[in-house]
């Protein structure tokens with residue numbers, strides 16, 4: 001293994017890669033397979049340079065696939081090789097910027113550990129022993145099985161066409177919907193789980209239920225900022241992060257208050273850092289709200305007009321006596337600070353309580369988001385300049401999928417212990433645990449998985465491994481041999497985001513736009529674009545699975561009698577592949593021409609971005625700044641009198657959930673003597689576990705350290721760089737210690753995404769500790785989202 005990029009060269013901002021043909025295309029394959037990674041070949045070619053590419057280069061618009069933000073760029077392509085990624089100035093959301101992680105995206109395509117060919121399992125699940133096969137053999141194995149596992153045809157026959165025996169999970173990205181179309185609509189599975197229930201489900205839902213929006217923030221015009229639990233300085237570096245920090249320290253935003261258990265880089269850049277006890281932010285917000293009502297600081301006219309259950313909420317807060325003195329021993333923030341912040345916030349012209357962009361940390365997270373949204377609304381600073389922005393969506397024509405109706409398919413089952421189970425994205429923990437505990441009302445026997453790594457993202461990895469081992473058939477579509485791919489029976493290698501054209505996407509808010517990612521180069525090795533995989537798999541499965549349905553589905557038998565088999569197959573959606581009749585590029589063209597006309601398509605095709613009046617509005621103002629919409633055309637206020645602030649949400653009470661944010665003492669923070677509360681977080685240089693094998697990024701953050709209080713560490717004889725064991729009731733791991741004053745004595749912290757156990761990932765394998773192996777499987781009661789900060793751990797020097 002050779003890592004050829006130094007930190008300074010990489011951050012120089014103009015990293016260019018000159019990759020000469022085969023040098024980038026090593027023969028690395030999954031461990032245990034027929035081929036081994038050639039460790040003498042460099043992970044990044046030696047020809048990496050800081051110069052921009054030479055010679056004639058094609059400029060292909062792409063959307064970054066390294067994280068959820070989807071910044072726009074241009075791929076420089078020379079002789080069929082991507083030599084450099086540049087930012088695309090046309091997209092208002094990313095404003096001519098790619099972060100270091102986005103620049104390192106080129107390595108996703110040229111990672112020697114990539115999945116290169118379809119693979120079939122030849123060893124035990126989890127052993128990483130696979131054999132290279134052809135695409136046709138892979139599709140055939142999914143349908144008919146092998147001597148190691150059963151195929152879909154046999155399973156569905158045994159289950160009498162109950163399509164709910166298929167479960168599926170999916171990761172974030174532009175091809176996500178296509179996978180949902182394939183397994184959810186076309187194959188008929190209701191049992192879907194994705195990243196939402198292990199990410200910001202309650203944040204989105206809490207704000208949406210209260211204000212009807214998960215808002216964008218106008219940092220440019222805000223003048224007071226509370227940021228709690230969200231570490232923007234480290235977690236995601238985007239233009240709006242920069243907007244925020246450009247305006248802090250009295251450069252527009254007069255005061256930034258950071259509420260966080262750790263002294264993060266965001267805390268370092270704030271005017272005030274208030275360390276909060278993990279999981280108690282709700283008590284802090286309720287006390288802020290009490291001060292506002294007690295001193296009558298709220299925008300009463302605004303709340304009287306838009307508030308739903310406003311008077312009851314006011315009485316609720318005052319009668320519960322959520323005073324700062326009450327909150328201080330719970331959240332650890334001094335009462336006098338709570339008084340000051342509440343008064344300053346309400347006196348500011350454009351105050352913002354940042355809604356957060358984070359996982360669910362405590363069981364009260366949904367109520368916390370509701371309380372934050374209501375507190376913001378008390379200032380009246382929503383749907384206006386300097387506040388919460390609803391913005392304006394750009395509408396694309398809806399897509400119609402001709403999905404068959406499966407008479408025998410049962411409903412999804414992951415409902416136990418959840419007040420409002422979501423039909424859409426489900427609860428990963430409840431779904432998995434109900435299967436392990438035998439509580440599923442019918443057998444779940446198949447998992448289709450794509451670009452999702454539950455072994456490293458869903459708390460309690462040991463249970464996830466057990467769950468995957470229980471299945472009769474696991475299929476994985478992915479780019480890298482992740483820890484979860486190790487449990488697959490068939491692996492289908494997907495093209496990286498620079499090798500594929502993706503479905504067009506519309507972004508709303510302040511400056512709306514439509515964007516398109518085009519394939520910079522053809523898929524390398526034998527990888528395929530996801531939509532091609534969906535189509536080919538659908539073609540392979542359609543007729544044999546139709547035969548199974550014909551056997552058990554009385555409605556279908558009736559229809560065939562009435563209209564004939566051929567007609568029913570074609571007209572009622574049983575031809576599973578008909579959803580992908582047009583290649584993605586052609587379909588994008590059809591959608592955009594239909595919505596905006598041929599000129600819009602020309603612009604989108606060339607620049608990767610389109611919005612109405614773009615030719616007139618878009619201007620370069622100076623070397624670093626662009627105008628997308630003139631100030632008067634930006635969508636600061638769009639809701640008018642349609643705004644609502646739902647303070648009391650009666651429907652919640654019907655399922656035992658407080659209709660108004662309420663504190664319960666069971667949420668108090670406590671850690672037994674000798675133990676620590678584990679808190680986790682992410683870093684802008686890594687996207688969960690998806691990028692820890694990236695050699696360029698590894699150069700920036702080599703591993704995840706365990707933050708431990710310096711004085712505590714000293715007492716325990718732990719010094720910087722010592723190897724320590726971290727152990728919870730569900731698992732353990734080892735990593736290096738980082739003693740620091742920036743964390744409380746009864747807490748420890750580690751970055752998420754490290755500690756892979758897949759030997760196919762040469763850099764990520766065994767590097768650091770996987771937090772999902774340590775965090776216990778608690779979930780919050782409203783939607784069943786995973787609670788990340790409720791685990792106590794023991795630490796010892798190894």
Ligand code: SF4
Pocket residue numbers: 064065066067068069070071094097098099100101102103236237238
């Ligand atoms: S923030 Fe960085 S990683 Fe995320 S999409 Fe933008 S450039 Fe890519």
